[in-house]
Amino acid sequence: MFEDSATSEFPSASARELHALPSVSAADSIDGRHLRYFLAVAETGSVTAAEVLLHVSQPSLSQQIIWLEKQVGRKLFRRDGRGMHLTKAGRAFRDGVQDIPIRLREAIGMAEFVSGRQRITLAVCSCIDYAVVEDAVGALNTIIDRRSGSGSAMMSEIVLQSAPSYAQVAALKQGQLDLGVLRPPSDDDDLETFQLSDEPFHVVLHRDHEMASRRTLRWDELVDYPLIWALHLDSPHLSSQVLRRVKDVTPRRRFVWAPDNHPAVLGHLFRTEPSAIMLCSSPMLDGLPHLVHRTVQMVPYRDPIALATRRDGQYASLVEQLRLRRSGPKQRGGPGLGDVGEEPVVHQPGLRPVPPV
Known part of the structure; x- marks a missing residue:
């Protein structure tokens, strides 16, 4: 039966x-x-x-x-x-x-929250102005303090670590990272971002270059010089985008391809190609005495830096709040993060410059 x-x-x-x-x-x-x-x-x-x-x-x-x-x-x-x-x-x-690592991290965060302490991991990419990082951390601390309330016992600790932009994107999506200061992908709907700075590239030349005696140059004056090109290891997608734009604007330009962006390699290329120039987003070659950095007017290529987090994560509203309270660009270091609200930014103590990766 x-x-x-x-x-x-x-x-x-x-x-x-x-x-x-x-x-x-x-x-x-x-x-x-x-x-x-x-x-x-x-x-x-x-x-x-x-x-x-x-x-x-x-x-x-x-x-x-x-x-x-x-x-x-x-x-x-x-x-x-x-x-x-x-x-x-x-x-x-x-x-x-x-979703397992994300849920585990959220569970740890809830345990920290109910115990009165919150630990926030913030990764920072290489080759950026330290003032951008300092302003971002200060603005985050200000908003976190206001959310907690003046009478709250909650203590928040922002812990910094160094990681390339492409690695941060993966870590944010997997829930291994809370926030990141990075060069953001141009089309990623999984991330909530807030632009911190958007600085134009400058140009590196050999000190004996015929244009090196001038402090400021125009981009259209440099189109006939060979361009040293190295893949930006921090953000390959940004490197590829800029390279495509350079080729579209100046299709006949001669390129000098660098195997990597190590300063010793690039310094050697400038010795073998003294008439060449190189686009650069940071003073990474300052230590080489035979090279000089020059400001370029009307350069169409920029280096965007953003604060990012998972769009469906617990810090998305914090990034959104920063964007809504943005009061206008500062002369240096991005979008006026020090003007968030009326209270002064309280900078995280003990921060040190993050070395290039």
Whole structure:
């Protein structure tokens, strides 16, 4: 009677249609660290980029991904010369676990909140004016203090760390980072951003260059000189955008391609190509005595810096409040963050300049 009832209520399935769940021991052996590693590689598409984001060595990261694939019982990535690509099983696994680090971080945040202490992680990209960072931290502290209320026992601590812009974008989306000061992607609907500064690029020349004697130059005067170009490692997407615009405006320009943006490499290229120029967003080559930096008028390329967070995260309203209270651009360091409200900005003590990554 029982068998007849069960058979009539549930259709039979062949062995090929049945899919066994992984063992409990396999699932229990996977922890948050493995998920962070997997999601970082899935987001960046590269073990090398993920190791920068996670601050771990490449051999260790690769081994952990292989170990995870063994636990899951499926290949999660397809590997080729261009990077790491999710397989069909990898995409299904990502969709199932991608919210776990975010929920865990939110749970930790709630525990900190009810205990009267809040820890906020803020990453800072390389090659930016420290005044921009100082103003942003000060404005954040002011708004956080007002939200807490003068009689509240809540204590908020902003903790700074250094990370490239592309790594920050991945960390924000995965819930591994609260806020970031970065060069924002041009079309990312997952992030809530507030522009901190938007400075024009300046030009680096050899000190013996025929234009080096002038303190201010015009961009249209420099179109015939070779342009040294190095990929901006902090923000490859910005580097690609500017390069496309340069090629569109001056299609006949000669380029001198640099293998990377290390100051020693660029300094050597200027010695071999003394007539060349280079667009630069920061005084990264100030330490090389044979090079000079010059301001350029009418340069059409700019270096945007923004404060960013997840659009659906707990700090989105804070970034939105900064944007709504923006009172106008300052002469230096961005959009007048010191004018948020009427009270003076209280800067976070103990901040130090963030070195380039």
